[in-house]
Amino acid sequence: xxxxxxxxxxxxxxxxxxxxxxxxxxxxxxxxxxxxxxxxxxxxxxxxxxxxxxxxxxxxxxxxxxxxxxxxxxxxxxxxxxxxxxxxxxxxxxxxxxxxxxxxxxxxxxxxxxxxxxxxxxxxxxxxxxxxxxxxxxxxxxxxxxxxxxxxxxxxxxxxxxxxxxxxxxxxxxxxxxxxxxxxxxxxxxxxxxxxxx
Numbered sequence: 001x002x003x004x005x006x007x008x009x010x011x012x013x014x015x016x017x018x019x020x021x022x023x024x025x026x027x028x029x030x031x032x033x034x035x036x037x038x039x040x041x042x043x044x045x046x047x048x049x050x051x052x053x054x055x056x057x058x059x060x061x062x063x064x065x066x067x068x069x070x071x072x073x074x075x076x077x078x079x080x081x082x083x084x085x086x087x088x089x090x091x092x093x094x095x096x097x098x099x100x101x102x103x104x105x106x107x108x109x110x111x112x113x114x115x116x117x118x119x120x121x122x123x124x125x126x127x128x129x130x131x132x133x134x135x136x137x138x139x140x141x142x143x144x145x146x147x148x149x150x151x152x153x154x155x156x157x158x159x160x161x162x163x164x165x166x167x168x169x170x171x172x173x174x175x176x177x178x179x180x181x182x183x184x185x186x187x188x189x190x191x192x193x194x195x196x197x198x
Contacts (some may be wrong), residue, residue, distance in 0.1 A: 022196050023181060024194060027193035031170075031193075036069050037073060044074055050147070055083045055119055058085070058087070058123075065187065067085075083110035083111045086105065090105060092134035115144050117145055120151050126155045133163060150164070154182060158174075
């Protein structure tokens with residue numbers, strides 16, 4: 001999109017640093033590492049049956065580094081190289097009028113594109129399902145995947161749409177009023193998942 005000012009979505013923010021000191025830690029860095037190991041093994045097992053290519057698409061902000069980490073682990077555990085890209089969903093969200101102006105993330109198509117391939121969307125938290133729905137809409141701009149799957153580090157429930165993840169790192173039931181904060185070293189300087197009660 002030309003003429004749009006883009007703020008780097010992956011840049012650590014002051015809000016991230018403040019958020020790191022609040023809430024109850026439910027996953028430590030070691031927990032996050034173990035969960036990503038397990039998810040990578042699941043991706044290897046579930047996609048081995050396909051005789052066509054698999055790509056990972058991270059949803060900014062934290063889905064992008066998670067996708068890269070999963071690709072690294074798949075390469076290490078399964079000796080398979082999965083192309084990685086990113087998929088900005090900002091303009092496809094159904095709450096743009098409710099939340100005001102948001103910085104645009106970056107969409108980077110993986111090498112070879114997505115048409116005819118298994119696309120695994122990667123996000124940090126799955127809740128209502130609205131981000132996943134927006135990602136499905138955004139995918140139509142890039143091509144026509146053969147299969148679309150969803151991987152989420154944390155599934156906190158409270159679904160508003162009929163969407164489920166194929167790969168879930170941690171099911172984390174929370175109160176609707178609570179906020180789940182995923183902190184990653186690439187964006188926040190540390191790996192941690194916190195629940196902040198409002």
